[in-house]
Amino acid sequence: MRRIDAIEPFRVMQLLERGRELEATGRTIIHMEIGEPDFPTPAPVIRAAHHALDELGQFYTPSTGLPALQQALADWYAREYGVRVDAGRILVTPGTSGAFSMLYAVLLEAGESVLLPDPGYPCQRNFVRLAGGEPVNAPVGPESGYHLSAGHLQRHWREGMRAAVVINPGNPTGTLVDEDQLTALARACRERGCTLISDEIYHGLTYGAKPPTALAFDDEAIVVNGFSKRWAMTGWRVGWVVVPERLVDACRRVMQNIFIAAPTLSQHAALAALEADAEVEAMRRAYDERRRFLLEALPPLGFDIVVEPRGAFYIYANVARLTDDSRAFCWRMLEEAGVAVTPGEDFGAHRAAEHVRFSYATGLEALQEGVRRIAAWLGRP
Numbered sequence: 001m002r003r004i005d006a007i008e009p010f011r012v013m014q015l016l017e018r019g020r021e022l023e024a025t026g027r028t029i030i031h032m033e034i035g036e037p038d039f040p041t042p043a044p045v046i047r048a049a050h051h052a053l054d055e056l057g058q059f060y061t062p063s064t065g066l067p068a069l070q071q072a073l074a075d076w077y078a079r080e081y082g083v084r085v086d087a088g089r090i091l092v093t094p095g096t097s098g099a100f101s102m103l104y105a106v107l108l109e110a111g112e113s114v115l116l117p118d119p120g121y122p123c124q125r126n127f128v129r130l131a132g133g134e135p136v137n138a139p140v141g142p143e144s145g146y147h148l149s150a151g152h153l154q155r156h157w158r159e160g161m162r163a164a165v166v167i168n169p170g171n172p173t174g175t176l177v178d179e180d181q182l183t184a185l186a187r188a189c190r191e192r193g194c195t196l197i198s199d200e201i202y203h204g205l206t207y208g209a210k211p212p213t214a215l216a217f218d219d220e221a222i223v224v225n226g227f228s229k230r231w232a233m234t235g236w237r238v239g240w241v242v243v244p245e246r247l248v249d250a251c252r253r254v255m256q257n258i259f260i261a262a263p264t265l266s267q268h269a270a271l272a273a274l275e276a277d278a279e280v281e282a283m284r285r286a287y288d289e290r291r292r293f294l295l296e297a298l299p300p301l302g303f304d305i306v307v308e309p310r311g312a313f314y315i316y317a318n319v320a321r322l323t324d325d326s327r328a329f330c331w332r333m334l335e336e337a338g339v340a341v342t343p344g345e346d347f348g349a350h351r352a353a354e355h356v357r358f359s360y361a362t363g364l365e366a367l368q369e370g371v372r373r374i375a376a377w378l379g380r381p
């Protein structure tokens, strides 16, 4: 099979497109399938971008990013987590997606592998495949908070495994990884010469205790983060990755070749985002209100939420009491109730037919209407 043939489409897009078709016929659809903030980018960020357009040139920046942004991110790590990171280890990328495609090109030789959680963020598998590597999917469940543990690394270990990925808080589950579990996983990775990669893109959107960065446990970990979610900046395409010093030069060479640099305008905007704490806090509170509403409303309808989601804007619900085919269930719910949620199969194979993901990146009133519709559709008014 050719490498490209293994690249899967993002199936939720089909559901989204069908929803848009139904809207074009005059129906209203409640969108709980989309993993994108519904808030506009904070006003100070937009103002900074206007200023950059008017006053600053839009030339390429250095491949590793605007030095002022690298330094501002280093200061942010000190402020946010109390962790010292050398600015030179922070590489600015076109979204975290840019960071991942660059990283796997640096880390993997053909046939080498990466351990991923199943369910997990689906693009990960495809990034690994595009770099010629093999994704190894470890089924994860409520026992480990839907995250990888040292036990998973041991069970799935094979020669040539170069990295293990933790998405914290998780997509699709919204769950946080337990700190002891993360420490043990980091230690197990180090012992085997495999790199812990922590995707922290949903940090800042947590409801309760703030999770520490993996850098606090493991200075050799690779931490990926970005402006898309916490700062509601999906379309600006800017993220970053913190890598160990020994990888900086290889990463820079790959970045110079595959994207030259992240968008200059977006990097200036990102500098302002790092100061927009009040705006982020307002969004976080709104998400939390929505989360609490759904956590109360969904279980009586038959959606079982086994581990409380304390981050991101997702709820991963077990629908075994309602169906044994979550894909058909989601399609029927869209056609018949006008509510879109994502079937488990988008996130992997492990017990996928028993699960769906709700996204609450949608206003509270829409969520309330969605719940009313689902209740009526299931005959539980």
Ligand SMILES: Cc1ncc(COP(=O)(O)O)c(C=O)c1O
Residues within 6 Å of the ligand: 035, 094, 095, 096, 097, 098, 121, 167, 171, 199, 201, 226, 227, 228, 234, 238, 239
């Ligand atoms: C866990 C996770 N990582 C990375 C990304 C990609 O984000 P970006 O916009 O920074 O490329 C997403 C987007 O949904 C995500 O859920």
